[in-house]
Amino acid sequence: MLRLLKNCALETARTLGLFSIVAHSRWRQQRLLILCYHGISLKDEHEWNGLYITPAFFRKRMETLARLRYRVLPLDAALRALREGSLPPKAVSITFDDGFHDFHRLGFPILREFGFPAAVYQTTYYCDHPFPLFNLVLSYLFWCGRDRRLDGAAYGVPGIFDLSREQVRRGAVDAFRDFGRRQRLSPAQKDALAARVAAELGVDYDEILRLRMLQLMNAGQISEIAAAGIDVQLHTHRHRSPLDEEAFIREIRDNRQWLSARTVAQLIHFCYPSGLYRTEFPPWLRAEQVVSATTCERGIADRWRDPLLLPRLLDSTVVTDVDFEAWLAGVSAFLPHRRA
Ligand SMILES: [Zn+2]
CATH class of the missing domain: 1.10.533 (Death Domain, Fas)
Structure with a gap:
């Protein structure tokens, strides 16, 4: 019921031109919306797990970005511009967590079709094992x-x-x-x-x-997407964030070592596995020369927040079309919302 009311209110706001006003505002230009995706269904995964979407759904989202002329920027450049206050209007970055085979098979070709850059936060241990994640x-x-x-x-x-x-x-x-x-x-x-x-x-x-459902990309696929311009970044080696500093740092170093042999970009961006973070983590990451880290907390990133605690929009089928447009414009940042 609440969701219906919210959608009605958003539809009205969009019709009145409010989305466009906020999207072109100075306020929005100082902010970056970072989209977060996980898996794209090879079969029926979206019916099982809310983190999966269909290829058609992902394509529709990319069409929305193109139709409304959002500026989809590479993560590294976007974060630098965010820090310097030099973002273009309507800036968006696309990120994928984990680095599944379905990204290579379905997400990557759709991104290419639209000419959109993206970052993949790649967890690496299972990349050497051709099995679905247990x-x-x-x-x-x-x-x-x-x-x-x-x-x-x-x-x-x-x-x-x-x-x-x-x-x-x-x-x-x-x-x-x-x-x-x-x-x-x-x-x-x-x-x-x-x-x-x-x-x-x-x-x-x-x-x-x-x-190859629920399998990570293998080394060859990761090299291939990296060479084609996908920014492959850090997500820990074994997809975990130990509370012990030494073990946590080992996760970053193992992940970085595995990726550095197969990718081209500097490995300085990180995503907390499962979005879980603690106050101890940012200083540990900083000491490892990590300059940005994203969470799964819903929000639009600005430069006044710790770059090691950046919010994102976890996009999924529960985000309606009008809600998605409201997030792109920046309108949703003003509305109360559930924590993801
Ligand atoms: Zn993950």
Whole structure:
């Protein structure tokens, strides 16, 4: 109901020309909207996980940027201009988190079609392992088998899981993940375990592998997009932010070392894995020569905020078309909104 009211109010504001006034204002010119995307569906991932969108949805967003003449800038240049106060009007940057194969297969060609630059925050450990990410594929499999019950005992995992309930599915992912950790399973062993689960749940695991669903890009793909102008940046090696300084710094260094052999840009931009950050992190990042870091907090970036705590708009199907336009214009920055 509230959402409907908000959309009606936004439609009215747009009709009255308010979006255009704010979009061309001096206020907006001092700000950068950083868009955040994760995955683009190779099959039906968007029905399972709200972080996934369809290729058609992504294309529609790019069309909106082009039609309304937003200035899509490379992240590095945009952040520099933001700091110096020299942004052009209507500045936007596009970022993708994690660096999945679906970016290479679907996102990258669409960006190219529009001539838009983008940054990919690449987590790297699994780039050397041609398997779907264990936690994600389990979550996906349990969702596919949501009309079933799964007895964990067959896999050495305690518990019988009623997969019709979302909370139980989440608990099952945790239980399998903990089991994998306890047993110190290798990526290949985890993959074999996921394949067994898929077989029991009647899911075509070969198709998941063939489409390379939920897999990160490999080294060749990352070199290819980097050479074609995609700015590949830091996202930790193992997609985690340890609270211990030494371990945290190791994540940055391992990530940077892996990427520096395969990419061209200076590796100085970072995105907090899962958007989680603590006050200790910015000084640790600064000491590692990282100059910007993005969160998943909803907002439009300005130069008065710590560049190591930049907000973004996590764009997804819950962001309506008019809401998206309101964010582009800057109007949404004035409205109350839920934390992402
Ligand atoms: Zn991530």
